[in-house]
Amino acid sequence: MSYVRHVEQFHGLPAFTYSPYIEPGDLPDPGSVAWRLRCPEEPYESDYAGRVEEYWARFVASVELERVRALIFGAPWWGPGGGLPDEALFAVGPRLTALEALFLSDLEDDEAMISTIFLGDLAPYLEAFPALRELAVRGGEGLRFPAAGHGALRALRVESGGLPPEAARQIAAAELPSLERLELWLGDEEYGGGTTPGDLAPLLRGEGKPALRHLGIQNSPDQDAFAAALAAAPVVARLDSLSLSMGALTDTGAAALLDGRPLAHLRELDLSHHFLSHAMMVRLWTELEPAGVRVELGARREPEEYGEGEDVPEWDDEPGRYIAVAE
Template identity: 65%
Template sequence: MSHVHHVRRFHGLPVYTFPPYAHPEDLPDAGAVAWRLSCGPYPSDEDSEACWRRFTGMVELEKVRALILGHPWYDSFGGSDAAVIGLRDRFTGLEAVFLGDLEYEESMISLIGLHDLGPLLEAFPGLQELVVRGGDNLDFPVAGHRNLRSLRVESGGIPPEAAEHIAAADLPSLERLELWLGTEEYGGGTTVEQLAPLLAGDGKPALRHLGLQNSPDQDELAAALASAPVVARLRSLSLSMGSLSDTGGEALLSGQPLTHLEELDLSHHFLSHAMMLRLWSALEPSGVRVNLTGKSEEDEYDLEDGMEHGRYIAVAE
């Protein structure tokens, strides 16, 4: 989980962790920070309830723009945003939510408990940014959301049904979408076919950045993107954090032009030096920033279960 840390900035704002013994006069302006709620590694129910009461009693919730929920609202035993939804009439300015801001010491990413995100999206029709970390029990069974501009799912394994629902959702304002697809061992296993509406460009006309990341099937995704209609409207594309090999690199070079992109992120990859040079030579002269950092040498690793040909994804456990 080297890619997974407590977020320091969110929605363009510095993160401020609500202190357990805060005084109102010491708190920042409610709209100037992203508020992080976390009660430490071993809080009792009374501790977390007291933290929530103090936060909702001291902070002008109407001015809060960004909210981050850590432990214990999200942990290895489940997750809940019910308290936030219950105060929807006070969180009238809420624009961004981050669910499950936990590091490895608090929970393995595949065990962070999530849930059906439908009620949250329904409760906050003005929400612009949503980040969720985890995968266990995640679902996105909504037909759409009019104002969501950015959606990121950080996971060692997104449930395929959730990824399929996201791909099919009508999100007309969505500009950025990042899916850390993960492996079957941790609940992933999304197929290219399940992403078909997304690859076709359906339902997301404003999309400008697409990340299909952290997948052991990165070569198959590259082959699909080589002819996917959605690519033509993108400004940046990420196939990072996965098991991309020369097969996927060849697919990208042989497919539709990528010279309109501002950035192609292939970091954490298994490309040969020769393929790296070919990609760089084909795209950099056109002004495309090609991120080829984090090359992993296959022959440095022993073959293990889940490491096809010695390749592995960046975030699992």
């Protein structure tokens, strides 16, 4: 299974890729879809930057921006490949009065490696759209998140094969009083990751995000350490759902969770993509599902074998464990 695909739905709306070849009268209602902006021209074509500008200009002229609720920016859009500058979006910000959701860098596997997607500073986006309720980003390189946070944001998702620890610390410390859902794909240290539980200390203590109801600390090679940290974390008591999916979770981490703070108040516990024994899987179901907790496990992953002469990572106590998304 690939976790890195074009989104088909965003902010509760079906994704619709805008085409400049569709007549304005044939386009869907502006507020009924999440508009994916993806120039149909290939980036290696001559004057690609000009083509992107034309594509954006036609979208702005064809769609009633005042009714647009969600935007998805596909690839390639920014950067040295000739993408549209961020200022083009910010320039029409005053017209995007209904905008509630923004997805940056909707690239899939055959377009770019997730670990190489450059994001940069998210502060200008949050400042430009103070009413934004949902923000999702894919990538991680260069990511920065403002400590001042955002007053209206209710959902934040960072999909990364290597989330820089500094960015993780910034998100953990940010003031997000309305945030209800937070998902962080931490990724591998070899691809820019390396976040530790200590980096997320304010988040685990429950600081700065009083409305949080879903927490996903996902896609980590050291998922056992995060499970152990969450077992004693005050934030867990206020959650409705918790995800430690996509990582290299073993019996050690699962046992720490079960032996830590009570989990019976959770509606769902997602541990899918794991390396648990059958006995531990049964224990999780037996102890939590009678209390009303939906435990999502899926199939157990089998460790890969290292080749002769390959170095075993320091975190890999059971050689061959891997995360769902790295490069």
